[in-house]
Amino acid sequence: MWRRVASLSSSISSSFLAQTASRLNTWESLTTGIAQQAKGVIAPKEKTPFITFFLGGPGSGKGTQCIKIVETFGFAHLSAGDLLRREIASKSADGAMILNTIKEGKIVPSQVTVKLIQKEMELSDNHKFLIDGFPRTEENRVSFERIIGVEPNVVLFFDCPEEEMVKRVLNRNEGRVDDNLETIKKRLTVFQALSLPVINYYSERGKLYTIKAIGTEDEIFEQVRPIFAAFEAIPLNTRWNWYISALVVVIDMS
Numbered sequence: 001m002w003r004r005v006a007s008l009s010s011s012i013s014s015s016f017l018a019q020t021a022s023r024l025n026t027w028e029s030l031t032t033g034i035a036q037q038a039k040g041v042i043a044p045k046e047k048t049p050f051i052t053f054f055l056g057g058p059g060s061g062k063g064t065q066c067i068k069i070v071e072t073f074g075f076a077h078l079s080a081g082d083l084l085r086r087e088i089a090s091k092s093a094d095g096a097m098i099l100n101t102i103k104e105g106k107i108v109p110s111q112v113t114v115k116l117i118q119k120e121m122e123l124s125d126n127h128k129f130l131i132d133g134f135p136r137t138e139e140n141r142v143s144f145e146r147i148i149g150v151e152p153n154v155v156l157f158f159d160c161p162e163e164e165m166v167k168r169v170l171n172r173n174e175g176r177v178d179d180n181l182e183t184i185k186k187r188l189t190v191f192q193a194l195s196l197p198v199i200n201y202y203s204e205r206g207k208l209y210t211i212k213a214i215g216t217e218d219e220i221f222e223q224v225r226p227i228f229a230a231f232e233a234i235p236l237n238t239r240w241n242w243y244i245s246a247l248v249v250v251i252d253m254s
């Protein structure tokens with residue numbers, strides 16, 4: 001349906017169309033429960049999963065804003081880094097390998113990370129997932145799609161200057177083995193080389209919401225809030241109202 005709406009006018013900015021399309025698509029998946037059926041790896045639940053990927057360089061403030069997003073919008077927060085650190089702490093079979101990878105600022109094999117995310121999703125009663133620090137590579141992205149069988153509804157990207165990220169990480173004070181200058185430099189190189197292509201991928205598909213992640217925590221949250229509020233604001237019984245309003249806006253702008 002949204003594809004037909006989109007084809008009505010070629011003069012509309014692609015970002016508007018992409019965002020409208022993304023919302024309609026999301027809304028459709030929420031209402032019909034068919035658009036994004038998980039491939040049997042997620043136990044069938046009443047509602048189709050609503051997935052947000054949260055990307056950004058080290059220290060860009062993802063974890064900090066996740067707390068606010070969870071409080072305000074009721075997501076289940078799944079931090080890929082926290083799940084990996086939990087594996088290290090539990091001395092699991094992959095623990096030593098994960099520790100070395102994190103110290104080196106490299107990316108843990110996707111199979112390992114996706115399995116941890118999958119387990120958390122299965123255990124959760126929630127259907128809204130805020131997946132923080134993932135996918136950090138194209139391999140992460142493809143592996144998630146293959147194993148979990150769903151695509152994200154929203155991809156949030158925190159754009160933060162490197163200087164600021166380094167300053168924040170060095171002041172983080174959480175006792176993390178990777179919060180030192182040597183590792184952060186490696187992480188920034190990995191971010192540029194491996195994570196930016198994923199960000200570009202979602203940008204091209206109209207799923208990316210970029211936030212300039214400088215300012216106070218509250219100022220940044222005020223930029224994040226409307227993104228999720230827009231999705232919350234789509235009542236389930238107004239399918240046709242929503243299609244019609246989108247159509248009216250499109251015609252209006254042509």
Ligand SMILES: Nc1ncnc2c1ncn2[C@@H]1O[C@H](COP(=O)(O)OP(=O)(O)O)[C@@H](O)[C@H]1O
Nearest residue numbers: 058059060061062063064168171172215216217
């Ligand atoms: N807007 C902000 N301004 C200054 N410092 C911040 C801001 N947001 C978070 N921080 C601090 O920066 C550090 C890194 O934040 P964090 O949320 O852990 O980032 P990430 O998860 O992206 O690595 C933390 O010590 C946090 O308290």
Ligand SMILES: Nc1ccn([C@@H]2O[C@H](COP(=O)(O)OP(=O)(O)O)[C@@H](O)[C@H]2O)c(=O)n1
Nearest residue numbers: 058059080081101102106107108133134136
């Ligand atoms: N998708 C992911 C996420 C994290 N990680 C590893 O975990 C480290 C810490 O990730 P994190 O998300 O907790 O880091 P921050 O961005 O919060 O600083 C990364 O540098 C990687 O070594 C990974 O391998 N794959």
Ligand SMILES: [Mg+2]
Nearest residue numbers: 062063081133
């Ligand atoms: Mg974090």
